[in-house]
Amino acid sequence: MSQCVVIADDLTGANATGVLLKKMNYEAYTVMNTERIELSTLADCDCVLYPTDSRGVEPEIAYNRVHNVCNLLKGDDVKVYSKRIDSTLRGNLGSETDAMLDCLGEDYVAIAAPCFPSSGRVVVGGYMLVNGLPLHKTDIAIDPKTPVKISEAAVLFDKQSKYQVSSIQLKDLMHGKHYLADLMNQCVAGGSRIIVLDCITQEDLDLIADAVITSKLHVVAVDPGVFTATLARKLITPSQKKEKSKILAVVGSVNPNTTAQMKELWLSQRTHNVFVDTKELLEDDEKRVAEIERVADDILAACDRNAICTVTGDGIYPENRIDFKPYMERYQCSLDDVTGRINHAFAEITYRIFKAEPTFRGLYTSGGDVTVAVCERFRTAGLSLKDEVLPLAAYGQFLKGEFEGVHIITKGGSQGGRDAINQCITYLKEKLYI
Known part of the structure; x- marks a missing residue:
């Protein structure tokens, strides 16, 4: 069975994440029709990506689609679960994250690191910036199908999710992975099941991934793909094994x-x-x-x-x-x-x-x-x-x-x-x- 399961809200997002994983020598399959593929086929790949085409549908429908797919693909061999979201926070962030948490069980929490450094998408002080502009001041605010009029990432999750949301900001990342891991555990102990983190660079994502591993939490990576790839790189050995260098x-x-x-x-x-x-x-x-x-x-x-x-x-x-x-x-x-x-x-x-x-x-x-x-x-x-x-x-x-x-x-x-x-x-x- 695949060691990485990515559930994306659209096909292009699934493929974009799959390409990131493929660049690191993982075998990655995008599944678009479960009726035409046997689950045994997925044993040949490291990472399976499933688009639910749920970005623009009602939250309840999005929840059901993600929950059903997660229930189909979850397994004891999976080391990385990912809820791939849009890089500009469009869509059903909360209901889809809730669906994966509900499917996987009470001991799972969502770690949202919604940045894509090479595309100019970063989160600073809790605010999503796109090429330096707050999200609500970009064209995303007038998107005809899924407009986003709030720049605060944690607020968006909080408005859409039934679960408690915590925010960890850049000043907290400056103290290293052990401090960050302890902070994550404190958030969970305080009742949070979704933790949204500031992140600007690839180094930030490496630090967050290291903190997740140190914390020993069972997590769902919620991001536009880069954090998922970072976590996979640290937890999964490709089928064609190569030594870390x-x-x-x-x-x-x-x-x-x-x-x-x-x-x-x-x-x-x-x-x-x-x-x-x-x-x-x-x-x-x-x-x-x-x-x-x-x-x-x-x-x-x-x-x-x-x-x-x-x-x-x-x-x-x-x-x-x-x-x-x-x-x-x-x-x-x-x-x-x-x-x-x-x-x-x-x-x-x-x-x-x-x-x-x-x-x-x-x-x-x-x-x-x-x-x-x-x-x-x-x-x-x-x-x-x-x-x-x-x-x-x-x-x-x-x-x-x-x-x-x-x-x-x-x-x-x-x-x-x-x-x-x-x-x-x-x-x-x-x-x-x-």
Whole structure:
């Protein structure tokens, strides 16, 4: 039987969630006609998605449809139950959530994390914002079929559900998963069966999922798909099992855009960063080797606690930029030779980390010269290109060499918006089930 059951209020929503799950290597089936499919067929998939076409119907009808489907699909093997809702909170949020809670039993609670970061849907201070605007000030307020005129997510659930609703806001997320798990349990102890949480970034959703697991609550994920995918990633092993892995970002670019992108990554995701003292790489061999060892050892010491690590040249800050002329004169060489010495040191750091810790299976590189140096040090025959993550950011895997199959995303330092590197790392997390 499937380990993830998603009941969606429409077909496109079911498919959109299914695609998110498929990107993480889960087998996902959308079922549109139970009369034409045997339940035994679903044993072959990790995730089953069922659209009830209930967004625009009366609440009682929506309740019955969701309850009937949930009763059909529930089972002892299911690890993730999801009520997929619209990303702008249209439809029968309350009655459909109630239906799943009633079907699954009194020990289940609904965790609503109704954000979709990549689509500009976030919840802040209890308010749903769409591309920065409160929900009631968008076109959703005048939707001809299912208008939404209230921006407060918890209020919408409270108006539609028969159950007590609690709200957890951004300030509560700042204290970590154990605090958040305790708060969830307190809400449940106080009588709540629906908990609506602020969420802005993928990192918020990871934190909420970790808190759910820590709380040991039996939950229904109520969201437009991203939280469901996050929870599934942490609880379900795909049929084609792959080990959880770590990601290393190696950034040698000094472009100002790279600085903004790295700051965004560090704010958005839990990472361990080590700055490379670039000047040390241009000194004598003893200092150069010592700096390479320092950076590599620092990453290796911290990687057990951090699935994402970053090695960043200190030149991303203008005050650390190097005047290369003295080094060109000292070594009687060209500018390319001097910068090549830096790039090859970055490559050596990367090689030592991957050699010492095989769980590093994802690599992000920024700066064309650093990328070339890494590929040369890894002795790869090339890259098997798989996808375009965003314009001028390519995803692929190493061909041949000592680290064949390692996942890599390459991007020019000047390319992309402020969140470009964050998007690339999130993409790798999905591929590697982190």
